[in-house]
Amino acid sequence: MNNLHAHAFNVSRQDRERLNGHQGQVIWFTGLSGSGKSTLANALEAALFGQGKHTFILDGDHVRQGLNRDLGFSEADRAENIRRVAEVARLMADAGLIVITAFISPFRREREMARQLAPDRFCEVYVDAPLALCETRDPKGLYKKARSGQLLNMTGIQSPYEIPENPDIVVRTDRQSVEEGVRMLLEWLVSR
Amino acid sequence: MNNLHAHAFNVSRQDRERLNGHQGQVIWFTGLSGSGKSTLANALEAALFGQGKHTFILDGDHVRQGLNRDLGFSEADRAENIRRVAEVARLMADAGLIVITAFISPFRREREMARQLAPDRFCEVYVDAPLALCETRDPKGLYKKARSGQLLNMTGIQSPYEIPENPDIVVRTDRQSVEEGVRMLLEWLVSR
Numbered sequence: 001m002n003n004l005h006a007h008a009f010n011v012s013r014q015d016r017e018r019l020n021g022h023q024g025q026v027i028w029f030t031g032l033s034g035s036g037k038s039t040l041a042n043a044l045e046a047a048l049f050g051q052g053k054h055t056f057i058l059d060g061d062h063v064r065q066g067l068n069r070d071l072g073f074s075e076a077d078r079a080e081n082i083r084r085v086a087e088v089a090r091l092m093a094d095a096g097l098i099v100i101t102a103f104i105s106p107f108r109r110e111r112e113m114a115r116q117l118a119p120d121r122f123c124e125v126y127v128d129a130p131l132a133l134c135e136t137r138d139p140k141g142l143y144k145k146a147r148s149g150q151l152l153n154m155t156g157i158q159s160p161y162e163i164p165e166n167p168d169i170v171v172r173t174d175r176q177s178v179e180e181g182v183r184m185l186l187e188w189l190v191s192r
Numbered sequence: 193m194n195n196l197h198a199h200a201f202n203v204s205r206q207d208r209e210r211l212n213g214h215q216g217q218v219i220w221f222t223g224l225s226g227s228g229k230s231t232l233a234n235a236l237e238a239a240l241f242g243q244g245k246h247t248f249i250l251d252g253d254h255v256r257q258g259l260n261r262d263l264g265f266s267e268a269d270r271a272e273n274i275r276r277v278a279e280v281a282r283l284m285a286d287a288g289l290i291v292i293t294a295f296i297s298p299f300r301r302e303r304e305m306a307r308q309l310a311p312d313r314f315c316e317v318y319v320d321a322p323l324a325l326c327e328t329r330d331p332k333g334l335y336k337k338a339r340s341g342q343l344l345n346m347t348g349i350q351s352p353y354e355i356p357e358n359p360d361i362v363v364r365t366d367r368q369s370v371e372e373g374v375r376m377l378l379e380w381l382v383s384r
Contacts, residue, residue, distance in 0.1 A: 084276075087258045091280065
């Protein structure tokens with residue numbers, strides 16, 4: 001009885017995909033604050049759930065209070081924030097989930113790092129809207145704080161946003177409805 | 193078209209549970225190196241998968257190469273390793289998965305922290321075997337390294353293991369078979 005047989009059977013990624021009826025995926029939303037990432041993420045998740053798919057949204061609300069509560073908003077901490085999110089997204093995709101991340105993620109090298117963790121099941125979605133429009137929406141009041149000097153390092157104001165050079169999908173939220181954006185995303189998923 | 197409606201619909205924990213046919217859970221294995229955590233974790237996962245349940249194993253192999261690659265083996269880093277695992281386990285349980293963690297997790301305060309993140313769906317499993325037996329098994333050769341001074345901070349040798357005072361389940365791997373352990377765990381899950 002003392003001979004434990006290690007790893008006699010492992011549940012594989014293929015097993016999970018068969019059980020779920022779909023692949024694990026990372027749908028990586030990037031864009032300015034106020035561009036519509038969370039709105040699209042929620043609408044996409046609702047649509048996928050309606051199809052019986054297994055999903056999860058990772059956003060700032062989820063991780064800043066928990067996993068990444070030790071991190072601030074310095075350049076190094078923002079990079080570490082995104083690194084950990086990318087690693088958790090990969091683990092969740094390994095677990096069979098369609099993971100939707102909604103972070104500004106302004107730097108190309110970080111998004112590329114995230115893609116490289118799950119290169120065969122990664123969709124970079126550029127949620128595109130002009131800064132002026134995002135600033136009008138200002139859903140969290142962050143632009144107002146940045147303009148008044150209460151907030152430093154705000155992407156689009158004091159800190160750059162590097163536009164994706166080759167995203168898998170672009171949603172222009174100044175011109176397209178949420179429904180149109182969701183339709184494009186669902187089509188991409190079906191094509192996989 | 194510029195008025196994005198934020199969070200019009202969110203997929204709730206209850207929705208996910210209905211889709212999966214079971215609750216999300218954190219099954220937290222603790223015990224010495226060589227006590228049989230990984231063996232039990234794999235056997236439990238295989239049994240649950242056979243029932244059509246959605247599972248994932250988090251262990252050192254998963255996180256030390258990825259999420260926690262920035263961490264070493266100092267006391268502070270080992271604590272941070274467990275903290276992040278607990279946070280990821282909570283997120284995965286929120287996503288509807290039965291998450292099985294297999295870490296030595298030697299300190300009561302860390303295991304209590306993990307429980308408090310998901311108190312209503314947490315099972316602490318003490319995988320119990322005498323140190324002498326674990327040292328005979330020595331699946332990773334760590335005891336040998338510790339005894340020869342190549343490895344410091346080895347739990348059970350230079351670093352303490354705090355025995356769980358009130359675990360939900362104890363599996364005595366020196367006396368019980370893997371099958372018996374798995375049966376106890378499945379019974380606990382059914383009772384939830």
